[in-house]
Amino acid sequence: MKGIGISTLAAVLLAAFAQTAVAEVKVGFVNSDRVMKEATPAKKAQQKLEKEFEKRDQDLQRIAKQLQGMQEALEKNTMTMGEGERRNKEREFNDLNREFQRKQREFREDLNQRRNEELAGVLERANKTIKQIAEADKYDIIFQEAVYASPRIDITDKVIKALSEAK
Secondary structure (H helix, E strand, O other), X not given: OOOOOHHHHHHHHHHHHHHHHHHHOOEEEOOHHHHHXXXXXXXXXXXXXXXXXXXXXXXXXXXXXXXXXXXXXXHXXXXXXXXXXXXXXXXHHHHHHHHXXXXXXXXXXXXXXXXXXXXXXXXXXXXXXXXXXXXXXXXXXXXXXXXXXXXXXXXXXXXXXXXXXXX
């Protein structure tokens, strides 16, 4: 012992202890983006939103086609139209375009709000499922964000399966 200093001995003991402690920590990783795309509740939420907004989306598509037709007619016939007729057609086009822009903006805002509401419910269920898996499988920590996670600790598939099987 005379040749080994107290600080060296402490460093060796600390390293051995750290290796033992690390070996006992169980770490998991969940790719939240995959869960929110692939889990059955997330897919059902997306289908619900699509159905809910389908009619408004079709209405927007119809107006867009109408605007395109009006613009093409204006471009094609602008030389043969009288000044008053051209101004009226341009005014009609501009009025419809403003209405389209307003409806499109409202559509996006409503869709985003509803998507956030639906996905918040899915995220809450996913977090509960992750916690249940963590407790059942005795994980010390589960990360949902990481620059890199080894496939060895990735439990995303297990979470997606558990969420999809849950009622």
